[in-house]
Amino acid sequence: MRWEDLTSSQQQEVEHQMEVISRGAVEMVPADELKQKVMNAVVSGKPLGVKLGLDPTAPDLHVGHTVVLQKLRQFQELGHRVQLIIGDFTGRIGDPTGKSETRKQLSEEDVKHNAQTYKRQIYKLLDPEKTEVYFNSEWLAPMTFAEVIHLSAKVTVARMLERDDFTKRYHGGLPISIHEFFYPLMQGMDSVALNTDVELGGTDQKFNLLMGRTLQKEYGKAAQVIMTMPLIEGLDGVQKMSKSLGNYIGIDEEPNNIYGKAMSVPDELMLKYLELATDMADHECVELKDGLIQGRIHPRDAKMRLAHTLTRMYHGLEAADAAQQHFVTVFQQRTLPGDIKDFILPGEELENGKIQIIKLLTLLGFAASNAEARRSIQQNAVRWNGEKIIEIDSDMTPQTGDIIQMGKRKFARLRLSSGHTHDV
Structure with missing residues (x-):
């Protein structure tokens, strides 16, 4: 032919x-x-x-x-x-x-x-x-x-x-x-x-x-x-997205997890995610890119667009709207600091993918001892993604992008290192 x-x-x-x-x-x-x-x-x-x-x-x-x-x-x-x-x-x-x-x-x-x-x-x-x-x-x-x-x-x-x-x-x-x-x-x-x-x-x-x-x-x-x-870099912005590196967004995760993780995507990767990993139309991506370059669109707003799009693709519009509202209520309205430091959580510290909250607080350096960590929890001073931790012996399942807070000034964003899951 x-x-x-x-x-x-x-x-x-x-x-x-x-x-x-x-x-x-x-x-x-x-x-x-x-x-x-x-x-x-x-x-x-x-x-x-x-x-x-x-x-x-x-x-x-x-x-x-x-x-x-x-x-x-x-x-x-x-x-x-x-x-x-x-x-x-x-x-x-x-x-x-x-x-x-x-x-x-x-x-x-x-x-x-x-x-x-x-x-x-x-x-x-x-x-x-x-x-x-x-x-x-x-x-x-x-x-x-x-x-x-x-x-x-x-x-x-x-x-x-x-x-x-x-x-x-x-x-x-x-x-x-x-x-x-x-x-x-x-x-x-x-x-x-x-x-x-x-x-x-x-x-x-x-x-x-x-x-x-x-x-x-x-x-x-x-x-x-x-x-x-192309290969997409994970949430660390460096290595290829991988479950074994903990820098991934799973498409079967809960809506709030997908939305929250997407909000931790490095600014310089936002457009790559939008162009390659979403169903957003080409002209919309171009408009976002031009808006970011010209300063008409704030990077945070573009990232919220990414987070909402990914959540909507895998859980529907209603769930995406709810996840966005949850994020705004829990994170933005609590005016989290813009310079939250990342903490690499070694995979060997996890047991079956979980970690005791008291142990995590001491690893983060938020508490000098288990006793101090317990007191902080009892005083309702510890939050995980904005939600108060009530149970002292809580076993938590950490994900990359989770925000841990103790008191008014101690914040950390978790990054999971390799060693706790198999790669795909």
Whole structure:
């Protein structure tokens, strides 16, 4: 199919789709093949199969995951179908991307539990009618050992060591298990099994995505185009959003938590979150950006817009309005200081994700002893996100962005460090 063979209306539709698809993407490899695939789809009326793989290594999705989910939703709105792969088989190995050590393998029970949670959460963003959900154990589990050897023969060790994380571990003398080399091969076989046209992933997934393209050619299939999307920094403003780093906003969290965490997003990341992780229209993002630059919009107001939008996306308008009112009542009307210091709460201080309030007050340095911490609680001088702590022996579940207050002058904003959850 050639461009000049298309009608004027077909050309306009292709241009429109390419504009929507490419918006926000880091790379499209190769871009000319993607345009050809879109052309064929427009002329034939046959939708593209657009794939995303998710390994259920933890039970909850966070805002960082939604960057690619938002792009999938755009493909759906253009008439294409989504191939969502729940990596119940690959999840037992764990993608080593970005890791400095071999990742702990999950049990089959953990994977199944997390997979079911994923299926429920993704429909907060995707249209169920246009989403095909697969478990890659369907085609990976039945493979014989001979077939696995045949697969592994298609890629050299030198090619595998092109992956940055493998290279660093190899030169650093850190172990690399043989089974980790099979992860990109298995992800590539997902594309072979489903005849995928386009595969999406974060920029850290480029090697794995290209492997799908390589294996499709090896198995005599049409090669997929890959698209990489930006990674979103977490609430610390530095590292990629991750549950294990505690710098995340979970899409299944309570409305007040989502709203409160979004209000702690660094100012310089507000627009990135709005553009990549929300359903806000482009012209609205441009208006906000211009307003911030020109000083017509206060950063706090823009951040409240972000917080309200994220909460509304996952809990509805009524819940978002209530969360915003709660924030205004608890935080703004209590005139919290603008220079609240962050406190990094080590994961090893938590027990099953919880910490005793007395212990936390001493860790913060708010109280010199447990006795002083108890007295402060008894005197109604301790607040957690604006709510008075009444029970002396309360076990609290801290989240990044929580505000702890003792008396009128002692404030701290919690940041959770790694070591208390698994990454996703």
